[in-house]
């Protein structure tokens with residue numbers, strides 16, 4: 001299954017995902033540079049009630065939003081060259097009480113959490129994006145797009 005979305009449509013997806021998010025969840029956002037990963041992350045954070053900026057974590061690697069329910073860490077692993085480099089980020093610890101939105105999840109290779117919701121965005125450069133997904137057992141009954 002796939003959805004074709006303009007930017008407003010992608011933001012609507014984020015708004016619908018936000019209330020479904022629980023502590024321990026990982027949303028992996030895959031796609032080329034400019035595919036819309038940060039745009040979708042921003043819509044999820046705003047859907048959880050965040051007001052204000054959502055800077056791209058390309059350089060900080062992780063931005064945390066501790067006052068949300070659940071608390072969210074937004075990470076961008078683009079600059080990592082191996083999965084081992086993610087260890088100091090202690091993302092597993094964060095997942096004890098919070099959720100994780102991850103750009104460039106491919107950087108984690110096989111070490112990524114098997115229960116992650118994997119969303120893929122394609123079509124960078126044009127007005128529309130193709131969204132495809134892999135919704136694992138942890139999202140059964142929650143992922144609203146069949």
Ligand SMILES: Nc1ncnc2c1ncn2[C@@H]1O[C@H](COP(=O)(O)OP(=O)(O)OP(=O)(O)O)[C@@H](O)[C@H]1O
Nearest residue numbers: 005006007010033034035036037038039127128129
């Ligand atoms: N349908 C669409 N969905 C998402 N973004 C769109 C769409 N159409 C145009 N855009 C534009 O594409 C850009 C997407 O940028 P964004 O920072 O979200 O990408 P990214 O996937 O996070 O890239 P990076 O890998 O560099 O972090 C934005 O400037 C946005 O306005």
Ligand SMILES: [Mg+2]
Nearest residue numbers: 037038056103
């Ligand atoms: Mg980004």
